[in-house]
Amino acid sequence: MKRTFVITGFSRYTYPALVEKSRQIVSSLNGDESFADLSPMVDTVKIAIDEFENTLQQPGNNEAMMRQQHYRFSLILLLNDLATCVQNSSNNDVTLMQRSGYNYIVNEA
Secondary structure (H helix, E strand, O other): OEEEEEEOOHHHOOHHHHHHHHHHHHHHHOOOHHHHHHHHHHHHHHHHHHHHHHHHOOOOOHHHHHHHHHHHHHHHHHHHHHHHHHHHHHOOOHHHHHHHOOEEEEEEO
16 A cells, blocks of 8 residues: 655755745645645645745844744744645545645555
8 A cells, every 4th residue: 555755854944945845835735626625724834934034034133033943943833734734635645745745755565
């Protein structure tokens, strides 16, 4: 039986790469009928991306850096939660995983 697993690892991403990958995931899920039940969560992730990206535009003092870390961490938590939902919704369907925007692996047991 094939099992698909989402690969996250967002903490390794640079700030710009995290924004880009997050937007790719949101774009892939947005409007996909297979993931329609995840729309509220996708909308929350969109807001988190915008908030994180806004902090990146602020001057690099200590307070701004702490805000960046806070919003980055919040975004990563949301992306990980969404990844779990995507994995569950895909029901081991590789085609759905490909459309999700997430990186994934297939384990054939």
